[in-house]
Amino acid sequence: MSGSASSAVTPRALSRRSRGVRGSAIRDLLTLTARSDVISLAGGLPAPEFIPGDRIAEQARAALAVPGSVQYAETTGLRELRGVLAHRESGRIGRPVDQADIVVTHGSQQALSLSAQVLLDPGDTVVVEAPAYTGALQAFQAAQARVHTVPLDDEGMVTEELRRLLESGLRPAVVHTVSNFHNPRGVVLGESRRHELAALAERYGFWVIEDDPYGDLWFDAAPPPPVAALSDRVLRLSSASKILAPALRVGWLHGDREVCRAVELLKQGADLCGSALTHRIAAGLLADDAWMTAHVDALRSGYGSRARALVGALDDAFGDTLTLSDVRGGMFCWASVAGSAGAETDTARLLDSALVEGVAFVPGAAFGTGEQDLSSSMRLCFATYGEDVLTEAVARLRRAVDRHG
Structure with a gap:
């Protein structure tokens, strides 16, 4: 040579x-x-x-008694867990959620990353809140999107500013919001602004990614109903990391069936499937309403x-x-x-x-x-x-x- x-x-x-x-x-x-x-x-x-380490250990022992818990699972997640999540999300948005419209992901960050890849072509515009969740910035940069910001105040995203930008010709493919107890700002998107965001999505045809890992952690009053309750153009993301344990790596998204199917296909190439074991553990815990x-x-x-x-x-x-x-x-x-x-x-x-x-x-x-x-x-x-x-x-x-x- x-x-x-x-x-x-x-x-x-x-x-x-x-x-x-x-x-x-x-x-x-x-x-x-x-x-x-x-x-x-x-x-x-x-x-x-x-x-809840002791309760997780107890549920892990029960899960390990089921042979399928240590096998490959469906790409969209263990069916038992998707059923539990469908029931849980139905209660939150006030209408039935079919488990076929739920994809269980490796934490909600994977849900965000896959959603960005499905909904954004290189050069598309995405609107984020300012200050912005850093994980969202990474996901949208990886999708080669152009990032535009809308400010936050004490009532969350200033949707009046978003409306002004849209009326001026901005055409985002996606608008991202951390609607409840924003990371990092801590604010909650006001109810009237949730309605305006949903109405703008319907009028201008963009997708809303509603990122909600903190919504259960309210102190004095529960936040308003999700934006996903107001429009079919919303993908809702959530996670068990903040209420159970980050190490379970159980997140999920639900929304438009065609989008969920596209997310499933990309997920096949990313990780084939999640952990049937941690899915079964999470399902057992989330299904125990009194304990939860x-x-x-x-x-x-x-x-x-x-x-x-x-x-x-x-x-x-x-x-x-x-x-x-x-x-x-x-x-x-x-x-x-x-x-x-x-x-x-x-x-x-x-x-x-x-x-x-x-x-x-x-x-x-x-x-x-x-x-x-x-x-x-x-x-x-x-x-x-x-x-x-x-x-x-x-x-x-x-x-x-x-x-x-």
């Missing part, structure tokens, strides 16, 4: 699709904050003590107490130099901080001082697309730690701000 330079083959570059996807700043940050001395408010991690009601009530009480502890500590430590979202559920608090002289603080730089003090958060810029200045904001997760630890985390954050100047 000749070793001459003239016969060398230049390695082919990576595909354009893969070159256009940026990493998750949050996942990168979690690697940096894994030190045992750091109180990390950066992740969206359920509290370990609220994960008590379990979710305990989650609401526990997370609500932690949210109040974090917000109270932040108010005490920062006063009016910190603007906080109204935390009504979910796992996150959104905060914007000003320096001692009243100037806005760059939270990406503040993070360096915070790590020195032993506390971490996600800088607001991680949730941006460049269309909005999020540099003075941060996302704080209150779910993972107890009240005393959250109070200590805020004390460390106060010292970090003072150190930063």
